[in-house]
Amino acid sequence: MYQFVTGPMAWIxxxxxxLGMAVKVVSLFYLTREKDKVVFNHFSWQWSLKSIIRWxxxxxxxxxxxxxxxxxxxxxxxICLLITPIFLLSHNIILEERWGISLWTLPESVSDxxxxxxxxxxxxxxxxxxxLADVRIVTSAYDYLxxxxxxxxxxTGFLAYHQFSNYKFWLIFHILSGEIMLIAIPFTRLSHIxxxxxxxxxxxxxxxxRRGAATW
Amino acid sequence: MAEPAVNVKLIKERLxxxxxxxxxxxxxxxxxxxxxxxxxxxxxxxxxxxxYMPAYKVKQTLDKLYKKKGEVTWEELEKxxxxxxxxxxxxxxxxxxxxxxxxxxxxxxxxxxxxxxxxLAPKGLQDAAKHHWETGNQMAITEEDFVETCKWMEEESEExxxxxxxxxxKKGAETLYVLNAREVKFYPQDIAEAAMILYxxxxxxxxxxLGWDMTNLAMFAxxxxxxxxxxxxxxxxxxxxxxxxxxxxx
Ligand code: HEM
Ligand code: HEM
Ligand code: SF4
Ligand code: SF4
Numbered sequence: 001m002y003q004f005v006t007g008p009m010a011w012i013x014x015x016x017x018x019l020g021m022a023v024k025v026v027s028l029f030y031l032t033r034e035k036d037k038v039v040f041n042h043f044s045w046q047w048s049l050k051s052i053i054r055w056x057x058x059x060x061x062x063x064x065x066x067x068x069x070x071x072x073x074x075x076x077x078x079i080c081l082l083i084t085p086i087f088l089l090s091h092n093i094i095l096e097e098r099w100g101i102s103l104w105t106l107p108e109s110v111s112d113x114x115x116x117x118x119x120x121x122x123x124x125x126x127x128x129x130x131x132l133a134d135v136r137i138v139t140s141a142y143d144y145l146x147x148x149x150x151x152x153x154x155x156t157g158f159l160a161y162h163q164f165s166n167y168k169f170w171l172i173f174h175i176l177s178g179e180i181m182l183i184a185i186p187f188t189r190l191s192h193i194x195x196x197x198x199x200x201x202x203x204x205x206x207x208x209x210r211r212g213a214a215t216w
Numbered sequence: 217m218a219e220p221a222v223n224v225k226l227i228k229e230r231l232x233x234x235x236x237x238x239x240x241x242x243x244x245x246x247x248x249x250x251x252x253x254x255x256x257x258x259x260x261x262x263x264x265x266x267x268y269m270p271a272y273k274v275k276q277t278l279d280k281l282y283k284k285k286g287e288v289t290w291e292e293l294e295k296x297x298x299x300x301x302x303x304x305x306x307x308x309x310x311x312x313x314x315x316x317x318x319x320x321x322x323x324x325x326x327x328x329x330x331x332x333x334x335x336l337a338p339k340g341l342q343d344a345a346k347h348h349w350e351t352g353n354q355m356a357i358t359e360e361d362f363v364e365t366c367k368w369m370e371e372e373s374e375e376x377x378x379x380x381x382x383x384x385x386k387k388g389a390e391t392l393y394v395l396n397a398r399e400v401k402f403y404p405q406d407i408a409e410a411a412m413i414l415y416x417x418x419x420x421x422x423x424x425x426l427g428w429d430m431t432n433l434a435m436f437a438x439x440x441x442x443x444x445x446x447x448x449x450x451x452x453x454x455x456x457x458x459x460x461x462x463x464x465x466x
Binding site for chain 2: 028029031032033034035036039051055061062063064066067070074129132133134135136137138139140143189191192195196198199200202203204206207213214215216
């Protein structure tokens with residue numbers, strides 16, 4: 001089982017993730033060129049980049065400043081979510097073993113804390129969906145499902161790392177849940193990882209190049 | 217009273233036509249995060265009643281139409297009309313507050329287009345669009361009445377500003393002046409006042425005899441055909457009279 005999930009299954013998961021996203025981004029680009037020509041009328045690299053960068057910086061936009069607590073939570077969530085798996089020692093050991101490459105790695109005590117941050121912020125995001133009326137009204141089971149898909153690799157990775165009861169079970173569960181997340185990305189809202197840059201470039205140009213208005 | 221039948225085929229066609237890269241991406245990635253709520257004055261003016269938060273309005277209209285593949289009942293369409301015409305002005309403010317820059321206004325405008333195709337646009341807007349299509353202005357003022365009103369205002373201004381003229385259809389003028397048909401019908405004094413300003417400023421200007429109404433209520437109704445027609449009347453007048461610029465009232 002361990003052989004399967006770290007071998008063929010891992011190839012399948014990464015394959016679907018990269019290929020799926022490439023197909024998605026390219027097909028959206030061509031669909032836009034065919035049907036939404038208006039998007040390209042006022043396209044501007046300068047306004048696009050400003051609009052993207054402002055929204056990647058914590059508190060870089062007025063909207064974020066108006067909801068400071070949520071902004072802190074969501075940035076903590078996203079930053080730890082992206083950094084931890086890439087610079088995790090255990091992941092890089094696997095990379096080293098398989099392909100002989102490895103990146104700079106985080107000390108294990110640090111990655112452990114970042115993992116806890118992700119888990120705690122996900123709990124907060126879920127509670128927020130219940131507590132605030134304006135979030136609750138647009139929330140459905142699907143939103144919780146996506147939070148669960150995102151949180152699962154962190155929860156199971158944490159349990160495996162701490163050798164919580166049955167190590168083998170948690171490890172395999174962890175790898176599977178990581179693969180489920182990767183596979184889910186191109187087919188769900190999680191595709192925002194890439195589409196974020198496209199939609200922000202559009203609104204940045206639409207408001208900026210066309211009207212000189214800032215979108216942050 | 218029996219409910220009118222929904223033209224599902226037409227809705228399906230519109231939905232397919234509208235599904236470009238923008239709608240596809242926006243509908244998919246809306247995170248239901250509510251960053252947009254406080255940007256909408258409808259939401260704030262209703263004491264933060266969640267049903268006025270922008271993403272919810274899309275969820276109840278365009279998103280629902282796509283999810284149901286256009287197969288909706290008349291009752292559902294009427295609810296959507298209440299939202300698309302009554303709860304959103306398509307001001308686009310929320311798109312500046314959304315982390316993905318999702319343009320709710322453009323989607324609501326698309327919903328209006330679909331509803332207009334089913335005859336669900338508010339009656340006032342439908343009538344105005346019909347008038348614009350048939351007569352070139354939203355209040356169905358005849359060319360004769362328009363010319364007469366201008367003449368009358370010219371005479372009224374004589375005393376205050378001797379020599380003032382209200383030119384109509386003067387080819388080669390520098391500036392085309394266009395206004396709201398309501399001014400002609402209800403507030404003709406506006407014409408005199410604008411003419412005085414233009415005269416005092418030494419502008420070489422003219423009204424067109426057709427295409428002088430710059431309002432576009434068809435746009436608010438979601439009637440693309442009349443919307444384009446109304447804008448083109450002004451554009452054509454500017455071309456025809458070879459003006460260099462257009463000044464609009466209001
Ligand atoms: C797809 C293949 C994956 C494999 C083969 C894999 C493998 C592993 C292994 C072997 C560990 C170490 C367990 C231990 O210390 O004994 C681990 C930990 C971890 N993994 Fe993965 N993983 C994968 C995907 C992911 C993904 C997609 C994420 C997150 C997005 C993730 C997040 C983590 C985290 C956060 C930990 C450490 C938890 C902690 O230190 O507290 N992994 N993973
Ligand atoms: C450069 C990469 C990314 C960007 C720019 C980005 C941006 C965003 C934004 C703007 C939101 C909506 C508002 C918010 O909650 O802050 C969001 C929500 C979310 N993102 Fe990301 N994201 C990225 C990567 C990821 C990744 C890799 C994942 C995990 C697979 C992820 C999972 C989520 C989830 C689950 C939500 C919903 C949070 C909730 O339920 O409130 N994001 N992201
Ligand atoms: S476009 Fe509509 S939903 Fe958005 S802020 Fe304006 S009125 Fe509110
Ligand atoms: S801010 Fe944007 S992503 Fe968030 S709920 Fe509103 S429309 Fe959706």
